[in-house]
Amino acid sequence: MSSTHPAWTERLEARHPPQRHEKLLDLIGETPLLRLRRLVSDLPPEVEVWVKLESMNPGGSVKDRPARQIFLDAFEKGDLGDGKILIDATSGNTGIAYSMIGAAMGVEVHLVMPKxxxxxxxxxxxxxxxxxxxxDPMEGSDGAIRLARQLVDEDEKGQYFYADQYRNPSNPLAHQLTTAPEIWSQTNERVTHFVASTGTSGTIMGTGRGLKKFNSEIQIIGAQPSDAFHGLEGLKHMPSSIVPEIYEEEELDGVRWIDTDEGWDMADRLASEEGIACGNSAGANVVAALEVAGELSQGVVVTVIxxxxxxxxxx
Amino acid sequence: MSVQVRIPTPLRKFTAGQEIVSVDGETVGEALANLMSEHPELKAKIFGDNGEIRRFVNVFANDEDIRFQEKMDTKLSDGDQVSIVPAIAGGRS
Known part of the structure; x- marks a missing residue:
């Protein structure tokens, strides 16, 4: 690794060891953890807020993790392969992840999305x-779920593997196996709170389970849109939605309710005040994380971009 | 003149479960105003404190976003359809 070539001695602070990988799937995960600075200037220095930059996955979102696990587990069980088509309902990011991985693995992908x-x-x-x-766009993500189920029910040829991210245990498992240990290690085993909003709920359920295995005292806090009629991308207002089967609210230590406008405004502030340009569900995550952090005198709060x-x- | 307003699932509790509400209106603005007077609880869901349509709410007149037409002044004809759609699946402008 070390080199005596003079080029390697310049600008050390800007240099990282370059990586190379044999497979696209190996690019998923191991995302950076970044500390918030300006948005938390009113918090005591003993309260740290860190964000995991899932936007740096190759498909551009946190959904690369569950999608990879779903593919791998389905191949292992024999649910995929032999020309089977992966189908699922998605409001966006999961669809991108499935499509990317499907392309790399040679699997056809069909996606049901609101128009x-x-x-x-x-x-x-x-x-x-x-x-x-x-x-039907009027029925939002639940309409996409219903149509996907109908297509699978009517699939007499058996061509489909229904990935069913809302019900598939591979979804939270991905986070239990990867996101949780990464956060544990990246915070030097100091994480005290993990906060994440819920769509399928895979992130909070899986990361929560994984972190609790390292330290059962870690607080796992979910966040949801405060209203059934909301504009927080990919998130679900559970009281008025088809509740994902993988969502086990009793495993959470609390739930925060976020207004659409708060999430959107925070996404704007993350871009202009921290240099983190993110979607509004990430904005909602940071609103919830700052709410939690504001109630602490010391702690290490982690959430997800x-x-x-x-x-x-x-x- | 009567137009049909399509109500998204999460707002149907304010329209007694109706998916489509028929209202009068020569423009989208008039149709929405008449919808609000019939179902006042919809107002705070669709409009912000400044009286503008909330950022995450898209209104379509005959399948085209009114932002790309004449906004609230978009003209309507008898039997036209107005849809209120949350930007829940992308589409931030």
Missing amino acids: NVSPQRKDIVEAYGAKIIYS CDHADRYFGE
Whole structure:
């Protein structure tokens, strides 16, 4: 690794060991953990807030992790392979992750999305070669779930593997096996609170279980839109939604309720005050994390930046 | 002149479960105002304190976003359809 070439002695602070990988799947995870600075200037220095930059996964979102686990577990069980098509309902990021991994592994992917999904989403998944099936935009993500279930029920040829991210235990397992140990290690085993909003709930359930195994005292806090009619990308207001089967609220130490406007405003502030351009669900995560942090005299609070803002620009 | 307003699932509790509400209106603004007077609880869900449509709410007149038409002044004809759609699946402008 070491070199005596003079070029290696310059600007050490800007240099990282370059990585190389044999497989695309190996690029998923091991995302950086970054400390918030300016947004937390009113907190005591003993209270740290860190964000895990899941936007730096190769598919651009946290959903690369569950998608990879779902593919791997399905191949292991024989649910995929032999020309089977992966199908699922998704409001966006999971679809991008499935499409990317499907392309790399040679698996056909069909996605059920509400028709009002942004044009960029359509373009990205189609570039990866996935097929989109549209559901009624008035019914939101639940409408997409219902249509996916119907297509699977009517699949007499048995061509589909229904990935079912809302019910598939591989989804939380991905976070238990990867996200949790990464956070434990990246915080030097000091994490006290993990906060994440819930869509499928895979992130909070799996990371929560994983972290509790390291230290059962770690507080696991979920966050949800405060209203059934909301604009927080990919999140679910559980009291009015089809509740994902993988969601076990009794395992959480608390739930925070976030207004759409708070999430959107925080996403803007993360970009302009921290240099972290992210989607509004990440904004909601940071609102909840700062709420939790504001009640502490000391602690290490970790949350997730689910995806990058550029995914939402230019409608 | 009567137009049909499509109500998204999470707001149907304010329209007695109706998916489609028929209201009068020559423009999208008039149709929405008449919808609000019939179902006042919808107002705070769709409009912000500043009287503008909330950022995450998209209104379509005949399948086209009114932001790309004449906004609240978008003209309507008898039987036209207005849809209120949360930007829950992307589409931030």
